[in-house]
Amino acid sequence: MTPFVPTLRPATLVLAIGLASCAGDLTLPDGSAVGLDLTVVDGNGQVGTVGQALPDSIVVEVTSEDGNPVARRRVAFLASGGGAEGFDPDTALTNSEGRAYTRWVLGTAPGPYVAQARIVATGDTVVKAVSLQADALPGGPDTVRAVGPTSQAGVRGEALPEPLTVMVVDRFGNPVGGVEVEWKVPDDDHGELSEDRTVTGADGISSVTWTLGGGAGLQRAEARVGDTNGSPVDFTAVVFF
Template sequence: MLLRHAKVGPFLSSLLLLGLTSCGGSEDPGTTEPDPPRAVSITVTQTSVTLSFVGATTALNASIRDQNGQLFSSTINWSSDDPAVVTVDAAGLLTAVQNGTATVTAASGSLSATVAVTVQQVATQLAIASGDGQSAAVGQALPEAPVVRAEDAGGATVAGVGLAFEVSSGGGSVGSATVVTDADGLASTSWTLGTTAGLQQIRVSIAGAPFAPIELSATGIAAAASALAKASGDLQVGPLSLALSAPIVVQLQDEFGNGVADGEVTFLVTGGGGSVSPAVATTGDDGTAQTTWTMGSVLGGATLTATATGFPPVAFTATAVPATPDLVAGALSVSPAVPTSLQTFTVTVPVTNEGTVTTGTTFPVQLLVDGAEVESKTIGPLLPSASTDVAFTVGPLAAGERALSAV
């Protein structure tokens, strides 16, 4: 039995040694395989976005990285939790739809990242909705209140914006200095015109903002006539039987002094003789009417009245004087222009009758050199407004500067 036991021991040890050698030979530490890349995170470059007008867009950018921090290629799906506020397309492009807030999500598999989006319109411009270019009597409110629309940069209306209304020309007043736009982006206020007829304007701006204002215009029309007033032409002096140099002018006025058009005015000579033309005139846009007054044949004072139905007459006076010629000498000309002390030269004087009657049969014209008469010419009759040239021959004169004049 002892011999058998000695043989069994080595046999078992040999089997155990072979078993250990076989297990160890299947491992090779130098050829371990790396983990394959897998997505572990997704990020969006923007965490929040604010859009200031309807239709505004902005692009979002997202990226996926693996366990080693390297970019990982995979499809990214974009979505908005409130498309009524903002939409997002497959490429991550945001588009503002209306005011509000929404969350936009970028997702890939089980990974996701979010962006907080706010759409808050900012009014940057104004437009006239209605009420521009109206007319009304001065001092009265326009029949239609002017309406202005607030818009964002994309042209969409903006509610809740304070607009400032102010008169910029013509006087008058607005009902409210500041008005907040309604749900349709509109704001309006009454406009009472000033008391001066003609163009009037108001200016509307976005309160507290640097954007350009707009202006609305209206035309003030004169109120009902309340007086006939003297405008010009009184107290003239004119020659017998001839028209006065300036017309007789009156103005039909409202209570504020504005001229009233289309009124009928009658002109009548009441003393001193003479006539008017026309005898009846209609007031123009400025409220004035005029006539030409021709003096009679009686020397001295003359009177005229202008009347309009419903108003006291307006009186004018003038004085009739004898008609006389009025001779005026024009600028002298010399030929040659710079004579020598050895030359004779010609001086020509234009003479005009600026009077109202023809001159007598003849009249004298004298040429003076240094204040002393050197020659006199006799000229025949000269009609009103007619001219004639009078020529004198002078010299030779001593060298030096000489003063020439004609009387």
């Protein structure tokens, strides 16, 4: 009986020989991050405004053990903590310089923010994360509102029991400091205020004392903050004697 001898077509034979000859050198894509390092190049420690992207991009760099940039490695950006908004994009591939870019969009609460960047790896590979920090400031003045009573009873020529108080907040309801408030008594016989202009503190609050005029009945005062919502805030005093 004649033994069976497999025949190979020329193309198949060439492929088989090629694979056999380079089997020791064949390297498949490695999904692990062993031997790679990740560092923050730019954009860390920025100060921005709530609800907005930081002014500059976050830039990280992936390098090999010998310090050379590594292209086409995926990096994930992870926001953490209360009020954190996130990144756009939240994952990015490194370019030919080994760098990945993203924009950090802050949440709606002012204060410090923390996040991480890490190389995306397969399997059980553990990759050291790099930390990212930013600080968010309140937005611009959006709304002014009264804090405390807007109507009180008082005596002619005397100060009301409680000061007139307003708070200025941004569009997310965060207090806004450093905002000028203009106070006014529309009629001459409605008394006088302790100050014509004040500036809100860090808590967004500002107040004045109202000494009533000599007329009986209803007296009025107001607080204005530019063209913000709720401006002007009206206050009234009922004078019985």
